[in-house]
Amino acid sequence: MTSTESCQTPFGAFSLRRYPARRNESLLAWCAADLLLLEEINRLGIPGNQTLVVNDEHGALTVALQPQALWTDSALTALATQHNLALNQRADIPVLWSIDKPSHVPALTALRVPKQLPYFEYQLHVLATLAPAGTRVLAAGMDKHLSPRVAELLERYIGPTERHRGQRKARLFSATRDQHNAPPAPSLARYYCEPLQAELTAMSNVFSQDRLDGGSRLLLAQLPGLEPAATVVDLACGNGVLGLTAYRLGIARELVFADESAMALASARDNAASVFPAQGDHFYFYHGDGLAAYPGEDAQLIVCNPPFHLNHVVDDYAGKRLLTQCAAHLQPGGRLCLVANRHLDYPRTLRRKFDRIDELARDDRFIVWLARRR
Numbered sequence: 001m002t003s004t005e006s007c008q009t010p011f012g013a014f015s016l017r018r019y020p021a022r023r024n025e026s027l028l029a030w031c032a033a034d035l036l037l038l039e040e041i042n043r044l045g046i047p048g049n050q051t052l053v054v055n056d057e058h059g060a061l062t063v064a065l066q067p068q069a070l071w072t073d074s075a076l077t078a079l080a081t082q083h084n085l086a087l088n089q090r091a092d093i094p095v096l097w098s099i100d101k102p103s104h105v106p107a108l109t110a111l112r113v114p115k116q117l118p119y120f121e122y123q124l125h126v127l128a129t130l131a132p133a134g135t136r137v138l139a140a141g142m143d144k145h146l147s148p149r150v151a152e153l154l155e156r157y158i159g160p161t162e163r164h165r166g167q168r169k170a171r172l173f174s175a176t177r178d179q180h181n182a183p184p185a186p187s188l189a190r191y192y193c194e195p196l197q198a199e200l201t202a203m204s205n206v207f208s209q210d211r212l213d214g215g216s217r218l219l220l221a222q223l224p225g226l227e228p229a230a231t232v233v234d235l236a237c238g239n240g241v242l243g244l245t246a247y248r249l250g251i252a253r254e255l256v257f258a259d260e261s262a263m264a265l266a267s268a269r270d271n272a273a274s275v276f277p278a279q280g281d282h283f284y285f286y287h288g289d290g291l292a293a294y295p296g297e298d299a300q301l302i303v304c305n306p307p308f309h310l311n312h313v314v315d316d317y318a319g320k321r322l323l324t325q326c327a328a329h330l331q332p333g334g335r336l337c338l339v340a341n342r343h344l345d346y347p348r349t350l351r352r353k354f355d356r357i358d359e360l361a362r363d364d365r366f367i368v369w370l371a372r373r374r
Contacts, residue, residue, distance in 0.1 A: 004087070009035065010042035011064040014088050018058050019080030020289070020321060029084070030060035032168035033140040037110045038064055040138055040164075040172055046108045053093075054123060055112040059084035062093050068106055073098035073119070073205045075260040075288050097262040098123075098205060105131040113141035113150055118186045119205035119263075120150075124157035128182030131158075135177040143169050157182045195220040195245050198275045202239040203263035207307070212241065215305050215366045219339040220245050222360045222368050226337060227251075229300035233258060233329070235290060235322060240268030242303045244275055247282070256296060258286040291325040298331045305339045316344045327353035330373040338369045 007016050007030050016029035038061065041051065048065030055072060056062050059081030062070050070081060070093055078095045085092060096102060098119075105127055114120050127137060137158050139150065143166055151173055154161040159178030164171060189209035190201045195217075202209035208216070216238075223246055232252035234243030237259045246252045257268040265287050272283045286294055304326065306319035323346065326336045336354065340346050342365060350357050354371035361368045 005029065007034075007060055007064075009038045009060075009064045011038060011048065014060075014063050014084070016058060016060055016063065016084050017080075017087065019076060019083055020317075022317060029058035029080070031057075031142060032170035033112060033142055033172075034060040036164075036167060036170050036172040037061060037112075037138055037140045040174070041065065041108065041110060044108070044136070046136075050107045052102060052106055052109045053111075054109060055114050056081060057112065061110055061112070063088055063090055065110065066091060067093060067110070069094045069096045069102065071096045071098065071102060071123075073262050075262075079289055099203070099262050099266045101126050102130060105135055108136045108138065111137060111139045113139050113146060114205065115145070116205050117147055117149065117153075118189070118209070120147075121153060121157070121186050122204040124153060125182060125185035128157045128177065131177045133177055133179050137175045137177070139173045139175070140170060143171055146171060193241055193245075195223075196241060196248055196275065198244075198271075200239050200241060200244075200267075200271050201274075202267045205261060205263040206267050207238045207264070209239070209267075213305070214363075215339040215341070216241055218361055218363055218366045219303065219305060219337065219368050222337065222370075223249055223251060223303075225360070226301065226335070226370075228253070229335075230254060231256065231297065231299045231301075233291070233299045233302045234268075235302050235304040235326065236260075236306050237268050238264050238305070240271045242305065243268070244271060246301075246303060247276065247279075251301070254282055254284070256284045256286060256299065258288070258291060258294065260287070260289060262287060290322045291329045294325075294329055298329050298334065300331055300334050302326045302330060302334070302336045303338075304336065308341060308344055316346070319344065319346065320349045323349050324353060327373060332373060334373045336369075336371045336373075338371065339366050340369070341365060342367050 018029045051067040053061045053067045151163045154175040158175040161175040188201045231254045233256040237257040306322045355374040356372045358370045
């Protein structure tokens with residue numbers, strides 16, 4: 001049984017489930033930051049349909065408010081929200097991806113402060129350029145996840161900001177758009193990738209946007225020893241560094257980039273066009289829940305540096321789900337080349353899903369595995 005709990009809000013009680021769902025779920029599909037936002041919106045007397053919801057996690061804000069739109073980077077958030085709207089027999093709400101801008105900003109924006117501070121700055125910049133004077137922006141987060149710079153950035157981009165007293169280990173900020181010109185958005189992050197021999201860029205919500213992370217570096221060192229494949233999937237692709245390097249080495253003839261982040265896919269697309277401007281017909285891009293609903297043909301090789309967290313929650317469940325999806329989307333004899341933190345118990349999952357597992361490399365933090373499908 002998956003866990004369904006009733007969330008009590010000023011706009012009614014709603015049944016909410018986390019996504020992805022798992023047995024014996026111990027975490028709720030909402031938090032105190034969601035409730036602070038809903039309570040303040042109710043106090044202000046602003047109808048939910050005059051709001052824009054930003055960075056909802058599992059749909060608590062969207063289900064309660066029925067806003068004009070949900071602005072998000074995450075395919076997982078969009079799926080969670082869709083499921084919870086249906087569960088509560090609420091109307092569908094348009095999803096606006098992070099790489100697009102709202103056509104307008106309504107009277108109030110309800111924003112969950114995101115994990116990546118540059119992404120928060122980018123969103124505030126967009127809101128500041130579109131919102132007329134007097135528009136309100138409410139932002140909230142859990143105390144343990146909030147940067148000390150939240151109020152400063154709201155003041156810098158939006159206008160006068162009030163930092164409300166903390167409640168239930170969460171905090172609310174309210175800002176009002178004034179007449180000042182907001183500063184420009186943060187520039188794209190970039191770094192030179194030696195294994196690829198090219199400069200890569202990344203948008204503001206992409207993992208390891210300004211440097212090559214240690215896990216990817218260790219996996220890249222193993223790529224020259226892999227057999228070529230007709231179709232390679234770069235799963236949880238980020239800026240596309242693994243897949244693009246495999247293509248550079250002649251390992252991949254056709255390359256699929258897959259990620260749940262709209263900004264990751266956009267960054268991978270831009271990097272593919274920059275590094276291989278004449279090879280666009282060989283690259284495909286899939287935005288979704290890993291490979292859960294992937295419609296393409298099964299691959300001969302998947303390369304993956306999976307996340308081991310769901311939003312702020314450190315949890316290897318996200319990575320293990322991806323391993324199961326890999327097994328389902330590999331051809332017979334297909335291979336998965338995976339890098340993971342040494343402390344994660346991935347070998348047990350790999351042994352259940354794959355016929356043979358070999359350790360290719362390890363260092364102080366990471367292990368690279370090569371698994372073959374039955």
